[in-house]
Amino acid sequence: MSDDKPKTEPKKTEAYQVLARKYRPHNFDDMIGHDSMVQTLQNAFESGRIAQAYxxxxxxxxxxxxxxxxxxxxxxxxxxxxxxxxxxxxxPELGIHCQDIMDSRHIDVFEMDAASRTGIGDIREIIESVRYKPVNARYKVYIIDEVHMLTTAAFNGLLKTLEEPPEHVKFIFATTEIQKIPVTVLSRCQRFDLRRIDANQLKDLFAKIAGKEGVKVSDDALSIIAQASEGSARDGLSILDQAIAMSGGAKDGVTDENIRQMLGIADRMRIFDLFENLMQGKLPEALAEFKNQYDEGADPSRILAELAEISHWITRLKVIPNLQDNVWSKEAHDKGNEFAAKLSMRSLAKAWQMLLKGMEEVKNAPKPFAAAEMALIRLGYGAQLPNPDDVIKKLMGQPAPTVDSAPAAQAAPAAPNGGNSNAQSTKSIAPQTSGAPTNMLSFPQNSNAAVQMQVAPEIEIVEKKPANNVVALHPQPDVKEDGFDNSFDQYAENLSMDHGDATDDDAAFYDVSDEDAAEFGHAEADVSQLAASDGDHYIYSPTNFEDLVALVGKQRELLLRRILRHEVLLISYKIGEIHLKPLPQADKNLPKQLMTLLEQWTGEDWLVTFDVKAQSAASSTLQEQELARFAAEVQKFSQEELIKYTLAQFDGASIEKIIKFDDLD
Structure with a gap:
């Protein structure tokens, strides 16, 4: 008996398309965050000023x-x-070529991924095909993605065609590393820098897409996604996609708790509580809160990053009191304004620096939790320390600015039984009526939050006098504008280095001569031009080896600076690529260390190599070159009649230093 029931075909399931692809913009009106580029292109198209390459x-x-x-x-x-x-x-509507172009299947629009097709052979195919006119479109368009991956030969082969292409050909390049593109290519293109998308715009975009998908997403969840995406719409949509899958169609939809659990982020208000405990110096409470957040799945590095973000945001609130930012909740705004009113700019800057250092340590530590905990302990103790200028004013008997506390004065408790002399050695910094913020939080309910400072009973100020046997041919300004000699700081910092068992040779190695200290002072001034930072707080790349060494000194990498000056020979230098020949005593880890630091300082990729067998290296180190130049100057000035006469008047006198009048300012 046969079965007469019709056979049912298996249900075909349509492949799921991720949100980043599903909601990809199809025209300039759909794009967000790139208004200046759209306006430029619109004006160019209307006036007929269409470039041959972008x-x-x-x-x-x-x-x-x-x-x-x-x-x-x-x-x-x-x-x-x-x-x-x-x-x-x-x-306004799809044209006859639009859909094929957006689907990457138009016969006259060629897309090439330079990451997989990098050679001159691939470029030859383009060069040979450009002479043929388009089949059915107005222009032949060549889109080369990740163009910085092309080889030098490929770039050179493209230059002539790029400079004088046929009228029917247009080139569009895309890259994440513009510094790797040869200048000869950049000069032939119209350049557009697409900036990171503002977090508020991303939040609105994600809310709009969630509505189209019929998914409920809380406002706090959208704020977290917008901040975590770091200006990237694709990254944010990927997080949203994952969060929707994680919620599994729950009644509450996607909540901030879902996002925090997924990304390993602690509750922001709990981060505020942790920040408050740290700035008050309440270390037991702060460490307990940190441990609780860690046990609940928060990553130590993310906790420090959140603390750094809060310190940065509070600093912005202090500079711009009426700052509006809908990425932060009203409760967070209230907390931030409270902290901004009670914390000084100095303490916020110090907290920022300590947190950045802690994040770096956590990243490289074998036990991230322990490294993060030590960073928080340093921050908590640092918040209780008075500022150096306050200590100096206190010791000099001048009134020092103090904690901006609540209306109730928070003086130190009076000594029992009317104590006097011994009790007076510990003094409490009283609140200032002017309301100037200082270095830590103070709340009425905690009178112990006032800063305590032990004052030495006697302080003898000794005036530093020059040695009798030293003759200065020209007066030299020993003190900087701020009243402190930076050369002495440099000298002391070098002497404090610990590099294993100290020997006489080691002491000589780490010692910094007066010439080195003075040169370092000049390096700080010279590198000031390099230290101008851009929007991402990066330092401009040094253009030659001398500027590089000056930058290393400016960044207080003192041991590395000495190695570069004394133990390597320069083979070649260009921005992004350094080749050195090491002397036998040079640290073999220098290339890796220098590459890491330069990438952190400049935001660019660097290649640093050692070539022991190089024949084209410089014949002398940077220090030896400077000594040779100094010896030549000494020889030159020694012939001057005035100098010869002066040297003759003092038995055994010699020229130790030459200062130009231009350097005295």
Whole structure:
């Protein structure tokens, strides 16, 4: 007996498309955060000033490839009814080429991934094909993604075609590392820097997409996603996609708790509580809160990063009191304004620096939890210390600025039985009526929060006098503008280095001569031009080896600076690439250490190599070159009649230092 029931076909499931692809912009109106680029292109298209090549640069996930496709669509835009048949940035409907271009399957729009096709052979294919006119579009458009991955030969092969392409050819390049593109290529392109998207704009975008998906996402959850995405729309949509899957269609939708658990982030208000305990010096409570957050799944490095973010935000609130930011909740705004009123700029800057140092230690530590805990302990103790200028004023008998406390004065408790002399050696810094903020929080309910400072009973100030046998040919300014000799700080810091068992040779190695100290002072001044930072707080890359050594000194990497001056020979130097020949005593880990530091300081990739067998290296170290120049100057000035006469008047006198009048300012 046969079965007469019709056979049912298995249900075909449509492949899921992630949110980043599903909601990818299709025209310039859909793009967010790049208004200046859109306006420039719109004006260029309307005036007919269309460049032959464009290069788009920026961090990951901000729309470089998408922008390239939209630009290709705009160049070849044509409606089916023929009403619009010219390049335009206004595309109200899909043109006859639009869908194929957006799907990367148009016959006249070529997309090439330079990460996988890097050689001159791939470029030759492009060069040979450009002479043929487009099949059915207005322009042949070549989109090369990750263009910085092309080889030098490939770039050179492209130059001529890029400079004088046929009228029907346009090039669009995309890259995340613009510094690796040869200048000869950049000069032939119109460049657009796509910036990170503002967190508020990202939050609105994610809320809009969540509504289209029919998913409920809390406002706090959207704020966390917007901040975690760091200006990248694609990263944020990937987090949102994962959060929706994690919620599993729960009644409450996606909550901030889901996001925190998924990303290993602690509750922001609990981070505020931790920050408050640290700045009050309540270390037991702070460490207990840190341990609780760690036990609940928060990553130690993320906790420190959140604390750093809070200190940065409070600093901004202090500078801009009426700052509006809908990424932070009203409760967080209230807390932030409270901290901004009670914390000084000095303490916030100190907290920021200590947290950055702690984050670096946690990253490299074998036990991140222990490293993070030590960083918090340092921060908690540092918050209780008075500022150096306050201590100096106190010791000099001048009134020092103090904690900006609540209306009730928080004087130290009176000594029992009317104690006097011994009790007076411990003095409490009283609140200031002017309301100037200082270095730590103080609350009415905790009178012990006042700063305690032990004052020495007697302080003898000894005036430093020059030795009788020292003759200065020209007066030298020993004191900087702030009243402190930075050369002495440099000298003391070098002497404090610990490098294993000390020997006489080691002492000579770490000692810093007066010449080195003075040169370091000049290096600090010279490198000030390099230290101008951009929006991401990076230092501009040094242009030569001498500037590099000056920058290393400016960053207080003193041992590394001495190695570069005394133990290596320069083979070649250009921005991003340094080749050195080490002397036998040079530290073999120097290339790795120097590369890591330069990438942190400049935000660029660097290559530093050692070549022991190099034949083209300099014949002398940087220190030896400086000594040779100094010896030549001494020889020159020794012939001057006045100098010869002066030296003759003092038995055994010699020229130890030469200072130009221009350097006296």
């Amino acid at each position: 290069i788009l640069t920026g961090v990951r996930g901000i729309g470089k490839t998408t922008t390239a496709r939209i630009l290709a669509r705009a160049l070849n835009y044509e409606t089916a009814d023929g009403k619009i048949d010219k390049p335009t940035t206004i595309m």
